[in-house]
Amino acid sequence: MTESPFETDGCRPAPRNCDPDSRVVAARLAALSHPARIEIIKHLSASNSCCCREVVDRFDLAQSTVSQHLKILVEAGLVRFEPDRQRSRYAVDHAALADVSASVAALVNSCCSGR
Amino acid sequence: MTESPFETDGCRPAPRNCDPDSRVVAARLAALSHPARIEIIKHLSASNSCCCREVVDRFDLAQSTVSQHLKILVEAGLVRFEPDRQRSRYAVDHAALADVSASVAALVNSCCSGR
DNA sequence: ATCGTCTATCGGCGATAAACGATGACCACC
């Protein structure tokens, strides 16, 4: 356990005495908190699996931008990546997505149960 | 009124052909995608209702920072604000929070149902 | 070997977020 004051670990800045759970949830929500990424998730799941180009054609965003969004989703664990020849197959990780939904539900629930 | 191609309306930048729903969901998730704000939500619901100072004491953040976070939560409609003498009562809007949870669940569901 | 295509990454730019201190408004109380 490093004694670093800030362990960014891909999360947003957090107060010192912050529940690690909150950081994890926040990081995943951050990945989902962009309209383009939500749309990309929808598109991926509708098509079962897409390559980058397919997504670029769908939305009018530059290829580099789409690649960036996909990278963020992969790093958040919401999308799985599999290189396929010169293409890249991206597919939604439904389990991870369900997990996010469960996390939010748990947060809401804890707020209601605690009164 | 300028003919701006982007009507930001308090949301993150979005591609042109973006489902408005995605923008709304994204905006709410953005409010939740910060560890400190998640912690604040938890604290508020545990205490039923808090003033700003109470939150400041709990986390080691400057009063102005906490005030800012609370403002963001209020603007996102997740927390209700009620001035009370020189204090400010902040309370979680459980209905709104449940609504966010439902939105995420709907998104996840649409991904699974669409296969 | 040389194209053309698909990707990922780099570098840069403008805009926004996040944090803080300082200031002033407001209220209660002495």
Next chain:
DNA sequence: GGTGGTCATCGTTTATCGCCGATAGACGAT
């Protein structure tokens, strides 16, 4: 009136986001 506590806002600084064009790597086809 003066004092102390609470709060929102302003202004500043720093870091990150979101987007793009350009570039380079990898692959298939000609």
